[in-house]
Amino acid sequence: MAFVKKQVDVTPIEDTVFAIVKLAKQAIMEKGEDAVVNATIGSLYGEDGRIVAYDSVFGPYDRIKKEVKAAYAASFTGNESYRKQVYEWVCGDNKLHLAHSVIATAGGSGAVSIAINEMLDEGQTLVIPKIAWGSYALMASMHNVAVTSYELFDGDRFHLRDFERVCREVMEKQHKLLVVINDPCHNPTGYSMSMAEWKQVIGFLNELSALGDVVILNDVAYIDYAYQKDARAYLSVLNEMNAHVMCIVAFSCSKTLTSYGLRCGAALLLAKDAAQVREVEIVFEKMARSLWSNIPNAAMENFTYVTTIGKDAFLQEKQEYVELLRKRSACFIEEAEACALPCYPYKEGFFVTVKMPDNQTRDRFHEALMKQDIYTVKVNTGIRVAICSLPLKKCEGLAKRMKEIYVQV
Ligand code: PLP
Incomplete structure (x- = not known):
């Protein structure tokens, strides 16, 4: 019996991200914030560990009339x-x-x-x-x-x-x-x-x-x-x-x-x-x-x-986070280069991905990282490190730790 149409794939979404996010949160509850590296979340987070919600965006949003929001x-x-x-x-x-x-x-x-x-x-x-x-x-x-x-x-x-x-x-x-x-x-x-x-x-x-x-x-x-x-x-x-x-x-x-x-x-x-x-x-x-x-x-x-009247304030606020991403990524990439942790060619943006020779090695590495309380996301032949949500102090020393775990898998 099937109520859904025949051509549709009914296997559930394998939500690799949310499952690992949950594990990371659990580890934080048990061991405390400082003991865990949660590099899973793909949204922009500040150094305070909270999602970024720009004042220059949500200030004007809050001032929009309720009738405009309703319409x-x-x-x-x-x-x-x-x-x-x-x-x-x-x-x-x-x-x-x-x-x-x-x-x-x-x-x-x-x-x-x-x-x-x-x-x-x-x-x-x-x-x-x-x-x-x-x-x-x-x-x-x-x-x-x-x-x-x-x-x-x-x-x-x-x-x-x-x-x-x-x-x-x-x-x-x-x-x-x-x-x-x-x-x-x-x-x-x-x-x-x-x-x-x-x-x-x-x-x-x-x-x-x-x-x-x-x-x-x-x-x-x-x-x-x-x-x-x-x-x-x-x-x-x-x-x-x-x-x-x-x-x-x-x-x-x-x-x-x-x-x-x-x-x-x-x-x-x-x-x-x-x-x-x-x-x-x-x-x-x-x-x-x-x-x-x-x-x-x-x-x-x-x-x-x-992006018009509020543009200058928005660009200024956004730029602070672009600079923060630049610092976080530079820290991770420089340390990765120093310890020869292979990464895909990174230039800019929210994520850095560690290069894996195959998905079996990736799976072993990913597991081993979690045993050391480093939570990341598996991608095809890679391990995604979400620097967008990882405070700078957590980026420091991370590549070296990952390399030490990598040589053992
Ligand atoms: N494209 C890429 C590569 C993304 O990573 C995402 C979101 O994660 C999107 C598009 C779409 O995002 P949204 O639908 O929230 O605009």
């Missing part, structure tokens, strides 16, 4: 001021000569999910990186879409050859390509591609589009926590996309504003041809209407306020 948003695509402001915010100083539209979504997750659902037919294949945010594969599976993956690194660089190989293979099979590029500040490695790498990717995808249409799903969830001065400069390379290539940029207010609970984000559609953008906009609007109807009015209004 439905004006449309299924999102409030006009929000849509306009997301475009301005995401593009920054880059002048894009592309047709565009913005659809408000339920977090960055909403943007990624509707893109996977609506750009591929059931049974087609989505291309993602080998080490990636787990939700991509889950979303694909819920939409009856298969997944294949490209090797992310060739040494310390983006593995262009494998990216090309996998994209070509999928394109030859289905004459359509949807490929996820989670950049900048890739989750979970902290890698950001260079301009040259982006140019090569766009050049290749232009060429590949002779065989079928190409959609790049550029997940920029962590873009506002990049250390480089102009993390958005690569967007200008998108001007080189030909008429058969589209880019959907998935933007997350959760990360940018530390407002994870407000469920606000956007899909920014970019392509040469306005008619093509309009077609996707229509489909995404219908999808939004059918899934979440509309996005919290106050969340959109607040984003617009914080």
Whole structure:
């Protein structure tokens, strides 16, 4: 007997993160805060061990009239001021000569999910990186879409050859390509591609589009926590996309504003041809209407306020945490280099990932770490260390401790 539809996978979500978070909390209760390293939580936490909630974001939010909070948003695509402001915010100083539209979504997750659902037919294949945010594969599976993956690194660089190989293979099979590029500040490695790498990717995808249409799903969830001065400069390379290539940029207010609970984000559609953008906009609007109807009015209004009138205060407050992330990551990476604990090439962002030769070794290492009260998250051939929530004093000496445990597994 089965009440749910036949095509759906009924195995429960293997929530590796929350299970370990629970264990870490239990260990803290038993042994005290100082005895435990909890590097599991993927949200931004301060040095006081509390989630960061910016005054420059939640001050204005609290001042929004209750009637504005109560009201439905004006449309299924999102409030006009929000849509306009997301475009301005995401593009920054880059002048894009592309047709565009913005659809408000339920977090960055909403943007990624509707893109996977609506750009591929059931049974087609989505291309993602080998080490990636787990939700991509889950979303694909819920939409009856298969997944294949490209090797992310060739040494310390983006593995262009494998990216090309996998994209070509999928394109030859289905004459359509949807490929996820989670950049900048890739989750979970902290890698950001260079301009040259982006140019090569766009050049290749232009060429590949002779065989079928190409959609790049550029997940920029962590873009506002990049250390480089102009993390958005690569967007200008998108001007080189030909008429058969589209880019959907998935933007997350959760990360940018530390407002994870407000469920606000956007899909920014970019392509040469306005008619093509309009077609996707229509489909995404219908999808939004059918899934979440509309996005919290106050969340959109607040984003617009914080990134315009409140911009200076917000940028100043956010920068303090960018600097904190920089300190925490530098501490971990420098110590890892000193003791030869192998890490994936980290440049910026919320996570550092220790490189594992295979998943069996990873599992043993992960267990051994927990025995020493170091709680981390397993990812494909890696151990994710969430420096975003780990106070600096807990980062100190951590790589060395991890290395000592690693040599024993
Ligand atoms: N993309 C990546 C890589 C993420 O890690 C996350 C959240 O963890 C998201 C997108 C979506 O976040 P949200 O739906 O809260 O905007």
